[in-house]
Amino acid sequence: MIPAVAHPAPGTVLAPLAVAVPLAAAAVLAGANQRIPALWRDLLGSAAAATATVLAGVVLSQAAHRRVVYWFGGWRPVHGTVIGVDYAVDPMGGALAVLAGVLALAALVYSRRFFGETGGRYPALVLVFTAASIDFAWTGDLFNMFVAFELVAVTGFILTGFYAEEEAPLQGAINFAVLNTVGGLVVLTGVALLYGHTGTLNLAQMGQTLAGHRPGGLVVVAFALLASGFLVKAGSVPWHFWLPDAYGTAPAPASILIAGVTSELGLFGLARTWETVFSGAVAGSAEQRIRLVLGALGVLTALVGTAMALAEDHPRRLLAFVVIAHLGVYLLGFSLLRTAALGGVALLAAGDGFVKGALFLAVGIIRRHRRATGARALRGEGPAITIAAGVIVLGVLCLSDLPPFSSSVGKDLLVATAGSAGPLVEAVIAVTVVGSGAAILASAVQVWQGHAVDNPSPSEDAAETAAGWGNVTLLAPPVVLLAAALGLGLVPHLADHAASAAASFADRPGYHAAVYGAARRAVARPGTGGGGVEPLVIDGAEAAASVLAAAALVSRRRIAPVLGRGTGWLRDLHRGHLGDQLTWAVLGMAAMAAASGLALR
Numbered sequence: 023m024i025p026a027v028a029h030p031a032p033g034t035v036l037a038p039l040a041v042a043v044p045l046a047a048a049a050v051l052a053g054a055n056q057r058i059p060a061l062w063r064d065l066l067g068s069a070a071a072a073t074a075t076v077l078a079g080v081v082l083s084q085a086a087h088r089r090v091v092y093w094f095g096g097w098r099p100v101h102g103t104v105i106g107v108d109y110a111v112d113p114m115g116g117a118l119a120v121l122a123g124v125l126a127l128a129a130l131v132y133s134r135r136f137f138g139e140t141g142g143r144y145p146a147l148v149l150v151f152t153a154a155s156i157d158f159a160w161t162g163d164l165f166n167m168f169v170a171f172e173l174v175a176v177t178g179f180i181l182t183g184f185y186a187e188e189e190a191p192l193q194g195a196i197n198f199a200v201l202n203t204v205g206g207l208v209v210l211t212g213v214a215l216l217y218g219h220t221g222t223l224n225l226a227q228m229g230q231t232l233a234g235h236r237p238g239g240l241v242v243v244a245f246a247l248l249a250s251g252f253l254v255k256a257g258s259v260p261w262h263f264w265l266p267d268a269y270g271t272a273p274a275p276a277s278i279l280i281a282g283v284t285s286e287l288g289l290f291g292l293a294r295t296w297e298t299v300f301s302g303a304v305a306g307s308a309e310q311r312i313r314l315v316l317g318a319l320g321v322l323t324a325l326v327g328t329a330m331a332l333a334e335d336h337p338r339r340l341l342a343f344v345v346i347a348h349l350g351v352y353l354l355g356f357s358l359l360r361t362a363a364l365g366g367v368a369l370l371a372a373g374d375g376f377v378k379g380a381l382f383l384a385v386g387i388i389r390r391h392r393r394a395t396g397a398r399a400l401r402g403e404g405p406a407i408t409i410a411a412g413v414i415v416l417g418v419l420c421l422s423d424l425p426p427f428s429s430s431v432g433k434d435l436l437v438a439t440a441g442s443a444g445p446l447v448e449a450v451i452a453v454t455v456v457g458s459g460a461a462i463l464a465s466a467v468q469v470w471q472g473h474a475v476d477n478p479s480p481s482e483d484a485a486e487t488a489a490g491w492g493n494v495t496l497l498a499p500p501v502v503l504l505a506a507a508l509g510l511g512l513v514p515h516l517a518d519h520a521a522s523a524a525a526s527f528a529d530r531p532g533y534h535a536a537v538y539g540a541a542r543r544a545v546a547r548p549g550t551g552g553g554g555v556e557p558l559v560i561d562g563a564e565a566a567a568s569v570l571a572a573a574a575l576v577s578r579r580r581i582a583p584v585l586g587r588g589t590g591w592l593r594d595l596h597r598g599h600l601g602d603q604l605t606w607a608v609l610g611m612a613a614m615a616a617a618s619g620l621a622l623r
Contacts, residue, residue, distance in 0.1 A: 034084070034092045037109045040077035040119065041157050044070045044126075044149035051146040067145030068130045074152055075123030081160075082116030086519075089526065089536040090116075091162075099538050104224035110162040110537055113523035114368055118290055121375050122155035124506065125282045128499035129275040132383055135496040144184070148279065151177040155283050159290065162537060164213050164299075165223045167291060168206070171255060175202040178284060181276035182268045194271035197600055201264040204607055205254030212247030215240055216299070225298045226537035229530055233302030237622050241303065246618040248295050250611040256288025258353060259323040260610040262346050263603040266330075266596060269342035274386030277338060278379035281345050286371050289352055293364070297528045301359075304622060309359060311621035315614075316357035317443075324350025324450050326592070328457035333593055337385050337465050341378070344458040348374055348421070351454050354447060355436045362439035365524035369432025369516065370423075376507040377420045377429070381462065383500040384413040388466065413500045414466045418459045420507050422565040423451070425558060428511035435517045452564055459568030467572070 047070030051063055058066070084090050090111040097106025111119075126148050133144065154173035161167055179202065183195025217223055219240050220231040232241060254261040265285075269277050304312065327347025334340040348370070355367035387410040420427040423434075433451060440447045513519065526532065595602070 034081070034090050034109075036077050037081050037090060037092045037111060037160060038094070040074050040081060040123075041153045043077065044074045044153040046070075048146040048149040048153070051149070052143055055143060063145060064130070064134050067149060068127060070149055071123060071127040071130055071152055074149075074156065075120060075127055078116065078119040078123050078156060081111055082113065082120055085111045085116040086113050086523075089532070091536050091539075099227075102227075102538070104222055104227045104537070107166055108162040108224070108537060109160040110226070110533060111160045112526045112533075113519075114527045115159040115290075115294075117368070117372060117523070118159040118286060119156040121286070121372055122152055122159070122283045124503070125278055125375065125379050126152040126155075128379060128383070128503055129278055131495050132499040133273075133275040144181075147177045147181055148275075151181070151279055151283075155287060158287055162225050163223050164216065164225055164228065164295070167294075168209050168213055171209070171287065171291065172206050174284060174287060175199075175206060175255065178202075178276075178280050179268070181279065182272040184273050184276060185271075191271040193598065194267040197264045197598065197603060198268040200600060201261070201603055201607060202255055204604065205251045205261070207251075208247050208254070208611060209251030212244045212251065215244040215247070219244070224537070225294070226534045228299045229302050230534055232299060233530075235303055237300070237303045237308075239619075239623070241300075242619050242622045243615065245295075245300055245622065246611070246615040249292055249618070250614045252288045252291040252295075253319070253353075253614075254288070254607065256285045256292070256353075257346050257349055258288075258319055259326050259346070259350070260606045262323065262327075263596060263598075263606060265346055266334075266339040266342040267598050269345070270336055270339040272338075274338075274382050277341075277382045281341065281382060282375040282379045285345060285349050286375060289349065289356065289371070293356055293527070298530055298533055301528075302530055308622050312618070313357050313359055315617045315621050317354055320350045320352075320354030320357055321446075321450055322350070323347070323353060324454045326350075328454050328461075329592060330596065331458050331461040334461070335465070338382070340461055340465050341382060341385065344421070344462060345378060347454045347458050348378075351451055354450055355440075358440055358443055358447075360439055360441065361524050361528045362521045363436050363524075364528060365517070365520035365522075366432045366434075366436030366439065368524060369435065369510075369520045370429050371432075373428035373432060373507045373510060374421065376503045376510075377417045377427075380413050380500040380503040380507075381417045383503075384410040384417070385466070387496065387500075388414070409497050409501065411466065413504055414462065416504055418462050418568060419565055420504070421462070422455045422459045422568050424562065424565045426511045427507050428513075428516065429507070431511055431516045432520065435520060439521075448560070452560075452567075455564050456567045456571060459565070460571030460574075463568065463572035 047066055051058070051067060055063075081090055090109070092109040092111075094107050094109075099105075130145055130148055133148075151174060154170045154177065158167055158170035158174065161170060175198075179195045179198040182198050183191050185191040213223070216228055220228045222228055222231070237245070250261070257265045265280075268280060272280065324347050327343045327345070327350055331340050331343040331347060334343055352367050352371055355363050355370070358364075388407060420429055423430045423432075425431075437444050437448050437451070510516070595606075
């Protein structure tokens with residue numbers, strides 16, 4: 023049971039501090055870049071990220087018992103009218119903020135040895151990214167959500183183009199920037215339409231205004247615009263084309279932020295606006311139809327991402343398609359619009375976020391090791407390479423939802439609470455985890471053997487010589503991230519906690535009551551179902567299938583021609599042409615508008 027409260031809990035001032043601390047540190051690092059020694063710049067950046075993460079963890083611990091509401095400047099609602107901007111933190115928003123903080127800290131620690139000398143602007147960008155991510159996860163104002171996500175996108179594509187003097191990173195950053203700018207403009211248009219219709223930007227007041235009324239054409243268009251914009255940033259098909267371009271050229275530390283945070287934020291934005299703003303106006307057959315629309319997008323995203331992961335040779339682009347495939351599973355789970363299933367999606371996203379970060383860092387270590395040893399022997403690298411390979415193998419097991427990792431608990435909760443859609447969800451998850459796991463393992467073996475290694479950046483080579491691969495700061499981040507995914511899975515009654523958090527997230531009346539300072543109300547926790555031996559057997563079978571499929575892929579003698587013929591047309595669509603990507607984005611938005619109109623009217 024998670025009650026909401028009429029007044030902010032003691033200590034909620036920590037919520038804005040979690041955003042203010044990294045922003046202040048970023049300003050110092052950017053403004054005094056030349057005056058602070060390199061070691062102190064790195065320490066300041068890491069300390070600020072760690073502080074933000076701890077503060078977010080404290081706020082999460084408070085939100086686990088009762089929703090945390092903070093009003094900036096003390097501008098509380100008066101006579102039912104909201105003027106100020108608030109934070110309304112529930113367990114799911116709090117957990118997303120902690121995830122962003124942990125990944126940012128891992129990126130900063132890893133960067134010290136990955137880059138060598140980066141200057142103060144790089145850690146400043148990471149800290150701004152972190153602050154904007156936390157702000158997005160906690161805010162109760164729709165326009166503030168737009169601003170925060172745009173700040174995430176801007177810092178993201180700057181980090182992607184870190185080696186902007188080279189053609190490939192510059193092209194990846196441009197594609198990232200253009201597609202996400204289009205998505206941002208679409209979101210802003212949806213915000214403007216809702217503001218014009220409801221007269222407010224506060225999520226709770228918007229939901230209260232729309233509740234009980236059949237959605238008109240303007241509300242339907244606003245939903246289609248917001249959904250399209252958030253899915254552009256999440257990387258759903260057909261708006262996903264910028265992801266492989268960005269991941270394939272971004273440095274590994276920047277990739278873990280984009281892969282582990284940006285996609286999750288996009289899906290969170292869609293879930294937050296649906297549950298808080300639109301759900302009260304949609305019921306019955308209209309809800310069933312919108313479930314079909316979102317579910318179809320989820321299945322298509324999962325299948326396209328898996329197929330492209332199997333056909334891709336470039337290690338980081340392959341991981342990008344794995345991210346897309348798993349996003350499809352999350353979207354399919356959300357499309358069920360079942361509270362407990364949403365808890366399963368949250369566990370999957372959290373566990374996978376840690377693992378995807380670990381995989382990007384581990385692949386970065388191995389591929390650069392193989393490139394370097396082709397020209398010269400590097401001393402003391404044996405343990406580092408062994409640990410990185412172990413991270414990849416364990417990461418694939420985690421992505422295969424093998425116990426005791428948290429993703430296993432999330433997957434079992436999602437399937438157990440999916441109702442009549444359970445067999446479809448199970449089948450899509452099985453295809454996704456087997457295909458993506460096999461692709462990662464096969465690619466790792468090829469990199470180990472000296473194949474599938476993309477051309478290095480001159481800056482990376484220089485940093486590599488100076489860094490020294492035996493340093494603990496290079497190995498600790500991927501190991502700690504993988505341990506976090508394992509540790510989360512060992513939390514007692516994790517499925518019950520996730521279902522309870524999802525119940526609080528989806529409780530629109532409770533959200534409204536907390537924001538308006540009304541009396542406490544209890545939220546019933548849905549049943550988690552599932553359990554028993556059958557899920558364990560299925561999880562083990564999926565992991566074993568991933569290993570067997572990877573062994574088959576490594577040979578490539580018979581499989582490569584088949585994959586080439588079957589996915590050639592699909593690979594042609596992912597050639598990185600910006601005009602094609604914009605065309606697909608516009609077509610996707612038009613299709614979403616048409617489908618939303620048919621579903622909600």
